[in-house]
Amino acid sequence: MTSEEIISFVNTLDGVLILRPAPGDGTPEISWGDTFFYYAPDGVTPTASQPFATVVTKDYPDDESSRLDRPGAFRVNIAAGKDAFIRWTGHAPREPVSAEVDPSAADTVIAHPVYGSLGWLAVVNPGERTQAATRELLRTAHHLARSRHERRTEPTA
Template identity: 35%
Template sequence: MTEDNITQHIIDSLGGGHFEVADDNTFFFQGADNKFPFATIVTKDSESDSASKLNRPGVFRLNLGVGKETFRALFGEQEQASIDFAALDRLMPHPVYAKMYWVSVINPSDKTFETVKPLIAEALSLAAARDKRK
């Protein structure tokens, strides 16, 4: 999967949302609220987020905010210290935002992306529910 393929899939799923590109990173929002994205595609390390080694050529990370139950079903109470956050094509807790139930995958294959699609739908649904509560 490429960044463009993933972006197109999310755009096709948005139904009223939008995305913004800033500093080569893509942020996906539900509705008009630009405060908190439900998904991101990140292409660079930052001071606070470098565990994924995103500065490698051609490397990007898809990040999604899922529900607590989904997160725990995927990862249980796994210790963060045992995770290789630079591994390609592996669904894992987000290296910084796992406590907020964010998941990530670096350069997902087509097969892995198929398992991620329901998580994209869930992240969008949760964002829509938050938007309705406002």
């Protein structure tokens, strides 16, 4: 799967706002070239929520273990929730891990190297082994983001 295939897939989900920071748009330079997915049916970037998934194309400060400085490397990061996290890692997000998975391993679902304790999963260069799982996890993250949005915007009695 390419990053463009991931972006195209997420674009088919309802209510998604895709942000692709670039020079001249006022976003921080570090974010240029990356992609951020929000559930925002009104098309306005939510101020009270994080993206439900991202595609990053480079190492960030304190997040270099995936070695995204390699040619063609990228990582899809997915807030797929506690249940999916446990299913894929075998432990709860905040539980200590005895055996670590190489965060630079391609085509492998892993706990996000920085945000795993918050239930985020990640895949470096999703390929044949993880493309179906990546789509499933993105659908799950989208569903969770939509549910949070609906709870926040429900009129109170």
